[in-house]
Amino acid sequence: MGVEICVEGLTKSFGHQVIWQDVSLTLPAGEISVLLGPSGTGKSVFLKTLVGLLKPDRGSIWIDGKDVTRLREHDLYEVRKLFGVLFQDGALFGSMDLYDNIAFPLREHTRKSEREIRQIVLEKMDMVGLLGAEGKLPGEISGGMRKRAGLARALVLDPEIILFDEPDSGLDPVRVAYLNQLIVDLNAQIDATFLIVTHDIASARLVPDNIGLLFRRELVMFGPREELLSSGEPVVGQFLNGRMQGPIGMAEEKDAAQVEQELAELDAGNHRGPKGGKGASGAGVTPRLLPSEGIVRPPRWEEIAEYEEKMQRLRDLRAASKGAVGVDGPGVTGI
Ligand SMILES: Nc1ncnc2c1ncn2[C@@H]1O[C@H](COP(=O)(O)OP(=O)(O)O)[C@@H](O)[C@H]1O
Numbered sequence: 001m002g003v004e005i006c007v008e009g010l011t012k013s014f015g016h017q018v019i020w021q022d023v024s025l026t027l028p029a030g031e032i033s034v035l036l037g038p039s040g041t042g043k044s045v046f047l048k049t050l051v052g053l054l055k056p057d058r059g060s061i062w063i064d065g066k067d068v069t070r071l072r073e074h075d076l077y078e079v080r081k082l083f084g085v086l087f088q089d090g091a092l093f094g095s096m097d098l099y100d101n102i103a104f105p106l107r108e109h110t111r112k113s114e115r116e117i118r119q120i121v122l123e124k125m126d127m128v129g130l131l132g133a134e135g136k137l138p139g140e141i142s143g144g145m146r147k148r149a150g151l152a153r154a155l156v157l158d159p160e161i162i163l164f165d166e167p168d169s170g171l172d173p174v175r176v177a178y179l180n181q182l183i184v185d186l187n188a189q190i191d192a193t194f195l196i197v198t199h200d201i202a203s204a205r206l207v208p209d210n211i212g213l214l215f216r217r218e219l220v221m222f223g224p225r226e227e228l229l230s231s232g233e234p235v236v237g238q239f240l241n242g243r244m245q246g247p248i249g250m251a252e253e254k255d256a257a258q259v260e261q262e263l264a265e266l267d268a269g270n271h272r273g274p275k276g277g278k279g280a281s282g283a284g285v286t287p288r289l290l291p292s293e294g295i296v297r298p299p300r301w302e303e304i305a306e307y308e309e310k311m312q313r314l315r316d317l318r319a320a321s322k323g324a325v326g327v328d329g330p331g332v333t334g335i
């Protein structure tokens with residue numbers, strides 16, 4: 001069922017620069033969580049800390065009954081085997097073809113025969129839709145294919161936890177849509193806990209069970225997707241709705257006076273987003289992306305699908321009654 005990760009009071013700084021402090025959250029086993037945050041807020045640092053590549057100043061990371069922050073090198077090596085990581089650029093070896101890139105962890109970390117390796121590599125390449133591209137070099141394929149190859153490589157050791165560092169960065173919207181669907185499909189197919197860090201709001205609205213937001217060195221919120229998407233918290237609302245008004249500025253931070261003024265405007269109800277949308281609470285909870293047709297849904301996904309169907313019926317009902325009465329009632333998406 002994947003494993004749970006429990007982070008308690010985690011703080012990380014480099015020299016005098018505090019990156020984030022007192023971060024506490026639990027990534028539930030088998031679920032998809034997204035950690036959102038503007039660029040430079042330390043999302044990649046957070047992932048590196050989870051896998052023990054960076055040591056935090058304070059706090060604990062509990063995985064499988066062990067505190068990763070206090071493990072010796074040998075035990076850390078064992079815990080790292082639980083992780084598959086998709087790095088931002090796929091982090092493929094440029095001189096190796098996709099087959100060898102994906103086979104690499106198996107050759108490094110297992111004693112499997114080349115026959116067994118071949119079977120695993122082709123299975124994972126099939127999962128990410130790359131069968132037939134075994135002989136391609138990373139430089140010969142698109143950014144989207146490189147991400148999928150990186151994902152196949154992250155899967156070969158059958159990880160319990162998969163970390164995605166900005167899987168959507170550098171991809172066009174269509175490729176992002178395919179990748180999001182692939183992530184959801186994979187979650188339904190393999191029992192692993194997923195953590196995706198990104199600054200892409202659209203993906204964060206569609207894909208996860210849980211959302212967290214890093215801002216100004218703090219984890220502002222972490223909780224179920226629906227809770228965050230309907231939150232009245234200004235930072236969360238601004239970020240999830242892509243508004244310019246609010247505490248987040250171009251250079252990440254605005255001066256206090258400007259924030260005060262904008263918050264006052266928000267309170268006064270003057271909070272139309274770029275699409276003329278409502279404030280955070282009215283912007284609505286978008287329907288969740290479900291696994292593709294043909295993928296056998298485990299019970300967890302059956303429940304999610306049933307819930308989404310129910311919500312859709314409610315939205316349809318609201319739309320129908322709004323049409324019948326002919327008034328502009330509350331936003332249909334606001335359910
Ligand atoms: N190894 C390091 N040494 C010193 N500073 C670092 C190191 N890694 C990251 N940083 C700093 O930490 C901050 C957060 O970086 P990062 O995690 O890459 O942000 P994000 O992934 O959210 O865009 C940046 O200011 C960066 O310069």
Ligand SMILES: [Mg+2]
Pocket residue numbers: 043044045165166
């Ligand atoms: Mg980063």
